[in-house]
Amino acid sequence: MRCPVCHKDNDRVVDTRSSDDGGVIRRRRECCNCGKRFTTFERVEVTSIQVIKKDGHRAPFDREKLRRGLERACWKRPVSADQITTLIAQVEGDVNSTFYSEVASRFIGERVMSYLRELDQVAYVRFASVYLRFSDARDFAQELDDMMNNSKNKLPTPEKKSKK
Numbered sequence: 562m563r564c565p566v567c568h569k570d571n572d573r574v575v576d577t578r579s580s581d582d583g584g585v586i587r588r589r590r591e592c593c594n595c596g597k598r599f600t601t602f603e604r605v606e607v608t609s610i611q612v613i614k615k616d617g618h619r620a621p622f623d624r625e626k627l628r629r630g631l632e633r634a635c636w637k638r639p640v641s642a643d644q645i646t647t648l649i650a651q652v653e654g655d656v657n658s659t660f661y662s663e664v665a666s667r668f669i670g671e672r673v674m675s676y677l678r679e680l681d682q683v684a685y686v687r688f689a690s691v692y693l694r695f696s697d698a699r700d701f702a703q704e705l706d707d708m709m710n711n712s713k714n715k716l717p718t719p720e721k722k723s724k725k
């Protein structure tokens with residue numbers, strides 16, 4: 562892996578960690594040239610997967626668009642760029658382990674929200690209010706209520722694999 566500081570391709574791995582479900586591998590690396598430490602994330606490639614929007618339109622999975630949405634939701638919140646990267650990788654891992662060629666945008670939104678809820682509740686509410694476009698204030702209050710009641714619950718398991 563090329564060093565982000567001195568750009569030499571000569572590093573050693575000092576630590577390797579897997580997310581709880583094994584969907585993401587995080588490696589801490591040290592440049593053998595300048596000593597800088599940096600982190601890489603390893604996940605299954607899902608760029609070829611098509612996302613089916615609510616209107617039936619299909620588009621390739623767009624990781625950067627998801628990242629921008631998450632960065633907006635996490636604005637001025639104690640969520641690091643690494644945590645956002647890990648969250649995206651976890652969502653991609655879920656998508657990839659559940660679907661082969663297409664996935665409903667709804668599935669992605671729900672996975673993002675369930676991880677974000679564990680990470681930061683303010684960011685979760687921001688993301689959910691944009692994503693779900695709460696139709697009225699009562700829906701939003703209900704969602705907040707559910708969130709407070711369920712915040713200690715474990716993440717729901719992804720839906721079953723559907724072969725295409």
Ligand SMILES: [Zn+2]
Nearest residue numbers: 564567592595
């Ligand atoms: Zn270096």
